[in-house]
Amino acid sequence: MFEERSILLVEDSDDDVILIQRALRKGGITAPIHIARDGEEALAYFEGTGKFFRAPRLPLPTLVLLDLKLPRKNGLEVLQWVRGHRTLATLPIVVFTTSTEPSDLERAYALGANSYLKKPVTLNETTELLKTVGIYWLAYNEQPPFIQRGV
Amino acid sequence: MGLRLTRLLLVFILVITAYIVTGVVHYRAVHTLVQNQLAQRSQRLVALELQNLLTQTINAETGQRGFVITGREEYLTPFYEARTRIPESLAMLRQNLGSDAGQLQRLARIEQLHVLKLAELEQSIEARRQGGFSAAQAIVESNRGKAYMDEIRRDVAAMDDIERAKLADRALASATSANRTIQAIWIAGILDLGLLLLLFYVVRADALRREADAAQIANARMLLRNVIDGSPAVIYLKDLSGRLILANKEFERVFGAATSNDASDIGMVLEANAMPSARHDMEMIGSHTVVQFEASVHIPEGERQFLVSKLPLQSHEGEVVGICAVAVDITALKQAENEIRILNQSLEKRVDERTRELAEVNIQLQDANTQLEAFSYTVAHDLRAPLRSMQGFADAVGEDYAETLDDTGQDYLRRISKAATRMERLIEDLLSFSRLSRMELSLGTVQLDEVLTDVLGNLRTQIAETHAKVSINSAMPAVRANRAACLHIFQNLLSNALKFSKQGMPPIVRIWADAGMPEQDPFHRVRIWVEDEGIGISEVHRERIFKPFERLHGIDEYPGSGIGLAVVDKAARRMQGRCGFDSTPGKGTRFWIELPLVNMET
Numbered sequence: 001m002f003e004e005r006s007i008l009l010v011e012d013s014d015d016d017v018i019l020i021q022r023a024l025r026k027g028g029i030t031a032p033i034h035i036a037r038d039g040e041e042a043l044a045y046f047e048g049t050g051k052f053f054r055a056p057r058l059p060l061p062t063l064v065l066l067d068l069k070l071p072r073k074n075g076l077e078v079l080q081w082v083r084g085h086r087t088l089a090t091l092p093i094v095v096f097t098t099s100t101e102p103s104d105l106e107r108a109y110a111l112g113a114n115s116y117l118k119k120p121v122t123l124n125e126t127t128e129l130l131k132t133v134g135i136y137w138l139a140y141n142e143q144p145p146f147i148q149r150g151v
Numbered sequence: 152m153g154l155r156l157t158r159l160l161l162v163f164i165l166v167i168t169a170y171i172v173t174g175v176v177h178y179r180a181v182h183t184l185v186q187n188q189l190a191q192r193s194q195r196l197v198a199l200e201l202q203n204l205l206t207q208t209i210n211a212e213t214g215q216r217g218f219v220i221t222g223r224e225e226y227l228t229p230f231y232e233a234r235t236r237i238p239e240s241l242a243m244l245r246q247n248l249g250s251d252a253g254q255l256q257r258l259a260r261i262e263q264l265h266v267l268k269l270a271e272l273e274q275s276i277e278a279r280r281q282g283g284f285s286a287a288q289a290i291v292e293s294n295r296g297k298a299y300m301d302e303i304r305r306d307v308a309a310m311d312d313i314e315r316a317k318l319a320d321r322a323l324a325s326a327t328s329a330n331r332t333i334q335a336i337w338i339a340g341i342l343d344l345g346l347l348l349l350l351f352y353v354v355r356a357d358a359l360r361r362e363a364d365a366a367q368i369a370n371a372r373m374l375l376r377n378v379i380d381g382s383p384a385v386i387y388l389k390d391l392s393g394r395l396i397l398a399n400k401e402f403e404r405v406f407g408a409a410t411s412n413d414a415s416d417i418g419m420v421l422e423a424n425a426m427p428s429a430r431h432d433m434e435m436i437g438s439h440t441v442v443q444f445e446a447s448v449h450i451p452e453g454e455r456q457f458l459v460s461k462l463p464l465q466s467h468e469g470e471v472v473g474i475c476a477v478a479v480d481i482t483a484l485k486q487a488e489n490e491i492r493i494l495n496q497s498l499e500k501r502v503d504e505r506t507r508e509l510a511e512v513n514i515q516l517q518d519a520n521t522q523l524e525a526f527s528y529t530v531a532h533d534l535r536a537p538l539r540s541m542q543g544f545a546d547a548v549g550e551d552y553a554e555t556l557d558d559t560g561q562d563y564l565r566r567i568s569k570a571a572t573r574m575e576r577l578i579e580d581l582l583s584f585s586r587l588s589r590m591e592l593s594l595g596t597v598q599l600d601e602v603l604t605d606v607l608g609n610l611r612t613q614i615a616e617t618h619a620k621v622s623i624n625s626a627m628p629a630v631r632a633n634r635a636a637c638l639h640i641f642q643n644l645l646s647n648a649l650k651f652s653k654q655g656m657p658p659i660v661r662i663w664a665d666a667g668m669p670e671q672d673p674f675h676r677v678r679i680w681v682e683d684e685g686i687g688i689s690e691v692h693r694e695r696i697f698k699p700f701e702r703l704h705g706i707d708e709y710p711g712s713g714i715g716l717a718v719v720d721k722a723a724r725r726m727q728g729r730c731g732f733d734s735t736p737g738k739g740t741r742f743w744i745e746l747p748l749v750n751m752e753t
Contacts, residue, residue: 013536015536015537015540015544016536016539016540016543019539019540019543019544019547022547069533069536098535098536098539100579100582119539121539121542121571121572121575122542122543122546122568122572123542123543123546123547123550124546126543
């Protein structure tokens with residue numbers, strides 16, 4: 001389902017990567033999932049540098065699932081960087097984090113996050129949530145024109 | 152003074168006038184008397200002279216007769232004597248008759264008759280000498296002489312009668328006049344006596360008043376003396392030339408009793424420090440105002456500070472006649488002022504130091520707070536992440552490998568998952584408690600009915616599962632609070648009420664607000680009750696119940712972190728509120744929370 005569309009998951013925890021991938025799979029989301037392990041890798045993905053250097057032409061993700069607590073560059077810095085680029089300004093970004101600090105919420109929205117989701121405690125809830133998110137952003141949501149054309 | 156003098160003068164004039172008038176009256180009375188006396192004397196003289204005249208005439212006739220009869224010359228002596236004396240007598244009569252015209256006329260006739268009589272007598276005498284007795288006899292017998300004589304007698308008698316009548320009149324007038332004079336003297340005497348008495352009275356009254364005035368002045372002087380001597384200030388009065396008029400005891404005490412009558416020396420001492428004395432004295436006198444200045448004076452006791460007030464002395468006509476100076480010793484005040492200034496300075500320094508110290512402490516506190524926040528963040532994220540992994544993978548194993556695991560394996564997995572869930576809850580509660588402690592709680596108007604609606608919405612699953620009956624039994628007030636904190640409070644209270652119900656009985660929860668507010672509460676708080684019919688809380692736990700992590704029950708019996716009531720207490724305190732409870736174990740618990748009413752904050 002939606003194979004032509006992809007998800008960029010910015011997440012430093014291996015456990016979470018596995019659990020999220022499982023949840024998406026269980027939820028029937030088959031779109032390819034690219035993984036960035038920290039903030040800098042996320043930036044490298046967009047720039048085609050570092051780990052992603054000379055990689056086959058990378059499509060822009062349809063959705064970015066962004067954790068906030070990240071090594072090197074945190075989620076908010078990534079958000080700020082992405083929103084600072086004209087071509088990426090409209091990229092749908094959903095913050096997916098354990099933090100419920102009001103200050104994090106405030107700043108994430110201020111920097112242009114499209115949504116802010118708290119990681120659920122149980123596996124079932126996580127599966128339910130990610131299924132909903134996947135269907136919403138990949139199927140129902142109308143994509144911004146820039147993103148359709150690719151980098 | 153002037154009035155009294157005028158009155159005295161008037162009385163004097165009155166007395167003098169009365170004396171002059173009575174004097175004139177006396178003079179006139181005496182004058183009349185004297186005149187009458189003089190007139191009476193003339194009239195008596197006239198009467199005597201008339202007799203004398205008649206006697207002379209008779210003497211003349213007697214002489215003539217003797218000669219005629221005898222022819223001897225010596226008989227003629229009386230005749231000659233009478234002939235000389237008669238004109239003298241007539242002259243005297245004329246002189247004494249004054250201006251009485253009738254009498255003068257009669258006298259003129261008598262004189263004429265005498266001329267005729269004397270001529271007849273001489274004729275007869277000549278005839279005797281020449282012709283002898285018979286010739287003379289013829290003349291005598293002609294009766295001419297007798298006729299003259301009779302006429303003279305008649306006229307003299309008439310004159311005498313008139314004079315006598317006049318004399319009687321005079322005597323009567325004289326007596327009347329004398330009576331009147333006596334009366335006048337009496338009246339004048341009484342009047343004068345009266346006036347003298349009046350004068351005495353007036354002079355005496357004046358003297359008495361003078362005495363009274365003098366006593367009053369002496370009293371006033373004494374009063375003034377008492378007042379200025381009783382004053383703790385130095386008081387002295389000087390005249391315009393600078394001489395001391397009056398000085399009080401304090402003056403003498405401070406400047407010494409030996410001070411001469413010359414105020415200029417101490418005056419100068421007092422005034423030298425401010426401005427040239429003469430100039431500001433003149434200014435003060437000109438403007439009629441009080442001049443005040445501070446002066447330091449060297450006296451035997453040492454250097455003293457005085458607050459000097461000088462004011463012009465005015466006579467009752469408004470003229471400035473001198474200067475009054477009042478000098479208060481303010482040395483002690485000045486010293487106190489100085490000490491206060493020094494104290495103030497040191498206080499300011501201490502305040503500065505304390506402010507600096509506080510600022511340092513504040514920075515340390517801020518650092519600590521920042522660290523605490525970082526710690527909380529770490530707790531929130533880093534502790535939760537592995538927890539979630541544990542739970543996630545436990546669930547994943549449970550789902551994906553269900554067939555390979557026996558029941559014990561399945562049970563273990565569920566226990567791992569449940570423990571993780573509890574820990575997650577614990578971390579969540581801990582975080583919200585610490586957030587409540589350190590966060591700035593912005594206060595605003597919070598409608599408690601809205602808060603309760605939200606809370607009941609959050610708890611609807613729990614309410615439905617336990618078949619609880621929750622009722623709100625009164626109107627809910629608006630309070631000055633933080634909405635999120637209020638949500639925490641009621642969420643905790645209500646979920647406790649639902650949770651700690653008796654086994655197998657649906658919870659019954661009642662909520663209401665007190666109508667009034669506790670009396671004399673400076674914060675104007677309103678009390679809201681949350682009552683349940685649950686298991687109740689024993690009195691022995693009263694102290695522990697609002698402390699964090701205190702649990703009264705086993706985790707399996709009543710699950711929870713033991714932090715809910717600590718959150719309620721903390722939130723209430725941070726909004727100037729209070730909380731507490733009444734409880735009967737086995738019957739139920741009534742929790743209450745007090746929050747400041749909106750618009751009533753002090």
